[in-house]
Amino acid sequence: MNHTSITFEQKVSEITGSSGSLSANDSEQLCTDFNISIEALMIRLLPIAAAYSRAAISNFKVGAVVCGALENEKGYSSLYLGSNIEYDNLSSSLHAEQSAVSNAWLDGQSGIKSIAVSAAPCGHCRQFLYELSGTKPLFILIPLATATDLFKIKEDGENSYAFAELTALLPAAFGPLDLGCTELMMESNLDQKELVLTKSSDDKLINLALEAATLSYAPYSSNFAGCAFEVASGELYSGRYAENAAFNPSLSPFTAVLSKTILSQGGSERDFDYKDIKRVVLVESPSQVTQKQVTTNLLSVCNDRVQLEYHQTVASH
Ligand SMILES: [Zn+2]
Structure with a gap:
């Protein structure tokens, strides 16, 4: 099929319309159609995720994309969008990383492999993410333009991106094990x-x-x-x-x-x-x-x- 006349944004909006997510097979199809890795796909989805933002106070729109742990036969996973929400008159908000993780959890995922974010996650989100990774590796992916020296670069032409393990961004972390808790957050789907x-x-x-x-x-x-x-x-x-x-x-x-x-x-x-x-x-x-x-x-x-x-x-x- 010739996809050259269909833009990436059009194709994605057809898929994500009523759930803010892409199935593993949809992810595989998009990666094949646009000849990119799933990590590059996640980075390209960030502006689409950020469009769901409701940030009336800061006007700072953030997008996040989670890669679920479950894989299809070809090793592709479902992807879940998330965006930030601010509440008028309340010093309470939702960060895009939490939104994307919650979206994946509600869809039955019991863990995640990686999360892409518009820029390096804030301290609040690093702590939140630590609750669902424990000692398992969890990769944070960000666009090259926002990378700092804590991130490594994956060179792939215009599909290059920066990545780091969560533990590199949150050294000496305090987490579930410190309180004697061995069940990680998304594992509640198993129990x-x-x-x-x-x-x-x-x-x-x-x-x-x-x-x-x-x-x-x-x-x-x-x-x-x-x-x-x-x-x-x-x-x-x-x-x-x-x-x-x-x-x-x-x-x-x-x-x-x-x-x-x-x-x-x-x-x-x-x-x-x-x-x-x-x-x-x-x-x-x-x-x-x-x-x-x-x-x-x-x-x-x-x-x-x-x-x-x-x-x-x-x-x-
Ligand atoms: Zn945050």
């Missing part, structure tokens, strides 16, 4: 917890939030939590709580589902306006930590016409 609502329900959205809670990652507090949206077009989305050994780079379930919704509905406010959020359900297991207050705050700055629907699970033994 679904059994949670039961205090009042069972046949409401689809409540059960979607419950399922997200059962797959969430909260090894330090046991505050297993999931959040789900129903949007104006009728689609339902969910996001999971991802706790961090250092706590502050934790990802709230509300922010996770908001990111997933933006990536699925389209980047611009024409595609998805926060007013399109019609219902929000939070399900969590009772513990010393609760997501209720932070979820209420985040929802109120996004769409103050929607009331949070809150449900707890039965306390575990």
Whole structure:
């Protein structure tokens, strides 16, 4: 097939439209069509990922692309886009790296091989990423123009890029093992917890939030939590709580589902306006930590016409 008349951006937007991701076979096809490596493909996808950004305060649009650990027969992996989100009136935000990781995790990936970012990740994201790599190598890829001397260069003409292992960017790291935790963040996909609502329900959205809670990652507090949206077009989305050994780079379930919704509905406010959020359900297991207050705050700055629907699970033994 002759692809010369189709631009890279057109081809990608056809594929990523409703999920912000590319299957392993789509990645393989694009690499073949445009004669590039998957790493070069990830770098080329960064501006497309950044287009989903909602950064009204800083206007600093960041894109990230995660390469999932699962491979097809030819060794290609699914790729997941992510972008940053800032909230009006709140000193809380989502970084693109967290968005892309959450996107991959929600799709069933239990680990990642590498992540491409518009520029070297900030300290917050290095700590967040450490929660899902442990001692396994995790490669950070960035465009050549943003490389520092901590990065090595992969020379490949116009498809050159810079790369470094996470541990080279985060020496003497503090992580899960320091708190006696051996399960890494995305491995919760391999070990679904059994949670039961205090009042069972046949409401689809409540059960979607419950399922997200059962797959969430909260090894330090046991505050297993999931959040789900129903949007104006009728689609339902969910996001999971991802706790961090250092706590502050934790990802709230509300922010996770908001990111997933933006990536699925389209980047611009024409595609998805926060007013399109019609219902929000939070399900969590009772513990010393609760997501209720932070979820209420985040929802109120996004769409103050929607009331949070809150449900707890039965306390575990
Ligand atoms: Zn960051």
